[in-house]
Amino acid sequence: MTGAETDEDNIPLGERKTVTDFCYLLDKSKQLFNGLRDLPQYGHKQWQSYFGRTFDVYTKLWKFQQQHRQVLDSRYGLKRWQIGEVASKIGQLYYHYYLRTSETSYLNEAFSFYSAIRQRSYYYQVNKEDRPELVVKKLRYYARYIVVCLLLNKMDLVKVLVKELSEEIEDYTQRFNTEDQMEWNLVLQEVAAFVEADPVSVLRDSGSALVSSHRLQDGCVPALEQGMVVGQLALADALIIGNCNNQVKFSELTIDMFRMLQALEREPVNLTTQTNKQGTLEPSEKPAKRENPHKYLLYKPTFSQLFTFLSASFKELPANSVLLVYLSATGVFPNARLDYEGPYEMGGVLTNTNRDVLNGETGQKRNQSQKEMHCLHPGDLLPFTRKPLFVIVDSSNSSAYKNFTNLFGQPLVCLLSPTVYPKNVQDQAQRGSLFTLFLYCPLLAFLSVCGLSSVGQALWERAHELLRRTYHDIAQLLARSRTIDQAFLQFFGDEFLRLMLIRFVFCSAALRLHKMFREVRSYPESYPQLPLEDTVESALLQKHILDLAAMLDVTNLFWSDHDSLETY
Template identity: 30%
Template sequence: MADGEAGAYREFKALAEAADRKFARARDLPLYGGGDHHSRKAFKAYTRLWRLQQERRRELVAGGLRRWEIGEVASRIGQLYYARYLRTAEPRSLVGAYVFYEAIYSRGYFGATAGAEGGGGGRHQALLIRYKELRFIARFLVVAMLMRRAEAVDHLAGRLRALVEESKAAYPKTNFKEWKQVLQELGRFLKADGAYKGSRSLRYDNLFDSYPSNLASIARFHSKRVLKLKEAVLTSYRRNEVKFTELTLDTFRMLQCLEWEPTGSYQIAAKELTENGTVSDQSGPSGLIDIHLSTEISDGSLPSNPQKAIIYHPTVSHLLAVLATICEELSQDSILLIYISASGCTEQNMASQKYASSSSSHATTASAFPIDKPNSHMSSDNHLWLGPRGSGGPNNLYPEDLIPFTRYPLFLVIDSENSHAFKAIHNAEKGEPAALLLSPRISSAMPGVESTGHGSQFTYFLTAPMQAFCQLAGVTSDIDTDTYANAENILFSAFEEYEEILCTSVGLSNVWGQILPDPFLRRLILRFIFCRAVLFYFHPEEHEQHLPTCLPNLPESVSPAAEAIKTPILQLAENLVVSNRFHFRDSRHNKK
């Protein structure tokens, strides 16, 4: 080995160690409330490292550079891009992560090296590389799911399963129980997320979610105070919830629901980058990956996505600290969306407070599920439970905990059987009246059908209403393509009409009026109206435990009893041949 080659490799190792330290500092910072400085320093360090291995590849390889070391650098760059996406909600950063991960995978940076075991220390080194490969594929899967690359997701899921089996056979003395659990979680997640493969994206698409005929009606609100959604806090904490790694199905759906669907030109540019960045130089350690590629594409036709803090299984104190940090940075024309999907009972009470079957009678429901009895569980139905096991004050989130944050405009979405407790926030605000969407206390389902495997039902309706309707009505995933497309058209027309009615209603609270111009919040409100009406007609008798609630109240013109709200739901049920599973009774005398 020549001195120049050895010197190049020593330089690479020194730069790698420095970059790793910067990466560790950036990784340990929360993905909200600043931290860009450390992220930029880490990017700069890896840019220098990446260029070194591109420019002096032959010397480095001759000096001892191994393929997995290049894979590790590329993986770190992908992680930085993904972290930037979570911090800024920039789609191009998500594309950047995908490009690097796809390049690592297609060139087998980890896989090719893991096969060269040798003995003793070499075998131990190969095991460490195998763990790197497993973690890498798990990260790649998350990015591919967010990119909605269905074929890539299916392929990666199969590869992860095969790799776990290979690892168990190659290292029989090593316990891969954790990875078997990861595979189980992945299977549940993909089954729930891919239940209706013909469904369109959850992101806001101007072609499907914007109604030009209503622009004039929406514009009238601009003469008054208008609030824009620029920040959101999303968290989910449930026992045995559907999740993969640290991304729960509920937050996964809500995350996408609060983003713009990229336009056609952006999608073409992103596709070209993902292809051109990985097709060449398969044998070389670096190839044609450009570290600046994600800055080459942008979608100038769309506004910026709201920034989102996604918190996985937080403690109450952690959640409140995040809210305090974000509220401090909230601009005057902004509103903060707080989404919490959590259980309302501890592990000990879980069995006695299960969700009820939708088609049971009111008497049966009330007797079988003690949570519905007046004044029952008075000590446990006034909070959400954020904790892994046991019970106690530190794990309980009370409505009073959120009231201090009502000094700022809030849009609060609570998905829990104890959501009703958060009505206490209404009229108790400290400065700004809050808008509240509260889930039903009891989830609905066809008799004998388990609905928890699809994620929280209220969240499902808010993020994917067509799929949620099908799941509720028992429509199977093998539905005819034309029938499903026709149902989508019916729903499109329904939301267009709902929007017109809502925006022209007399007596609409200013709390709603000041946020209706925001497309994301307006879409959530329209879907709430749809969800409430669907559940109203799903049950033979009206029972408020089955219905979601909003505060302040929306006008009577968009209540389930309104004919204009009911008619599209009837059409949808008839199109899907499930009208016999609903109860389209004369609702003129029923309250909303």
């Protein structure tokens, strides 16, 4: 049959087939996309083939609607919001692929599609239709777009998007008198809090704020010196766990989780989404790959969920690789002081605050003398010390992990936050923990603890240069110490872990010199213990900190020499 032949509806058969093929691809894409929700979130390999099939169908669907737009407009009645929905789903696929792989190039891919939706006004006509569910699609698109922009540090665009989202929410709630107004207003509040979370603003000469990336960049980690003996381990997996009710949260991420997520990533490469000569956006099948540790983000996981993810990550950990566990959560303390201080007697951190959930069902409240079901004790991690394990605990009971036991002789290090902060530091806890801020961006943390709320760009860059020299010297102090536990050096070959260790030492030294931090509990600790004289209390490191304080004109906040420290 030829295209001139028509069916009973007088539609050319070729055009009818185009509509039929489009409907098939559309239905298949929705079916596959919905199926992604049923896949286990843990494990590296189970989901890849399914994701590949889903992405292939969406790529075909996207190109098909581009090639046959005129027929689909006239014979199917294709609306621009439907094109926008397909583009939004592709953006979601890229974003979830980023979450699964930690390859930041996929964030750029998601951004390209989300940006195209806004630039081409795909959702513009939605507000003219009397269908609240379509407006909700538009609002959810905005929320997802904002998350991607936050992760890419596009703060100026985030502010524009938040304003647009606020207007859209106001229009939506006035037109439809819906019951979810409070939920959408809460989204706005959470985004605003995320944007304002950094305690210090870096100002250009014009007065506008400078937004810096705090991901790992080439040249920012001190290189290993020739002949330096360190381990050849590489960070492969990281579990980032958050449960701090007083902290800023947005899209299942606390500000501490957000910061640690970025601290364990390299700077994204350039956009890889293809735009052809006609300006047509096309999905890129093979975004450029950068090596990042794979990360699981767990917000308020139950113990069962957390143990499942730990087990899956442990099982798939490659040879000569490291598992990192980051805990930012409320402390759980023992009910009474016991003679025996074992791995389950000193408490731990609370990963889930729903005390009434038992095996997924609501039950009676337990006797408060019993141990908390969702508390992660140091003993819970002992089975996973059969392979190299790097633990970071930011909690009011981080000290529970101080007496960790290395049963299997594998490399094991725990970096532990202070358990008590001075009052004015506690008051800023909603913006994130000071300890995690030091691991994320030490200069921001240093400025914050010195009470500075803004700094000029030129001074910021000079301070960063001094900090780079300080990092170099800290690396040498750690590598050359004769009394340091070899576990630290076994992790030193990995750039991410080397940077965490260097920033930890800087944090420890800065807080010990700061006059406001008077209690021992206000200092970070580690397992195994670092040799303080060789590292944290080194005269060279203290000089660097005092030079930085002098550069920022806050010398009066720090002890000026070692004698005054001992006297105090």
